Amino acid sequence: MTFRTPADDAHPYLRAANAGVRHHTRALTRxxxxxxxxxxxxxxxxxxxxxxxxxxxxxxxxxxxxxxAAGRHLTTAHTLLWQATAEIHLAFHLLPSSAAEGAEASACHPDRLPEGPPVLTICQRHLAAGHSIRRKTTPTDLRPHTTACVR
Incomplete structure (x- = not known):
């Protein structure tokens, strides 16, 4: 006898994460x-x-x-998501610091972030994720992705 999870119960954590993102987006627009x-x-x-x-x-x-073929598409999505993650990291450092002003405050120094050195800061998280993407991709794969519409 095999137990099969119904399709609507297959990924409850992903559905919960999606619901959280939708809720946050609605709250921001209100x-x-x-x-x-x-x-x-x-x-x-x-x-x-x-x-x-x-x-x-x-x-x-x-x-x-x-x-x-499906694996290649997922790998492409993986690379594009990395590019989005890198842009969020850059935007983080361009926002003003709550503790100090100036370029020194926004530089990437996880030990000197205004929130203090938590267990895993954005910079440490980004460096760890960057290490994993660089093991599996080439610099050419990481160049900015452009799409041309051909009709």
Missing amino acids: TTPAAPADRVHLDVLHAHLTALHHLLDHLSETTRPPHP
């Missing part, structure tokens, strides 16, 4: 006036994208042997 992103917001968003990055990495690795 606030008047709309508040700009802050460092804490981008740190949490970066953590979410990094978790998705690791999930896509695992899915592409396990999908590629039995289904090479």
Whole structure:
């Protein structure tokens, strides 16, 4: 006898994460006036994208042997998600610091972030994710992705 999980119960944590993102988006659009992103917001968003990055990495690795074409598409999604994660990291450092002003405050020094050195800061998380992507991709793969519409 085999137990099969119903399709709607197969991935409850992903559904919960999606619901959380939708709820947050609705809450942001209801606030008047709309508040700009802050460092804490981008740190949490970066953590979410990094978790998705690791999930896509695992899915592409396990999908590629039995289904090479699907695995290549997942690998491409993995690379594009990394580019989005890198842009969030850069935006984090361009936002003003709450503790000090100037370029020194926004430089990438995990031990000197205004929030203090938590167990895993955005910079440490980004460096760890960057290490994993660089083991599996080439610099050419990481160049900015452009899409041309041909009709």
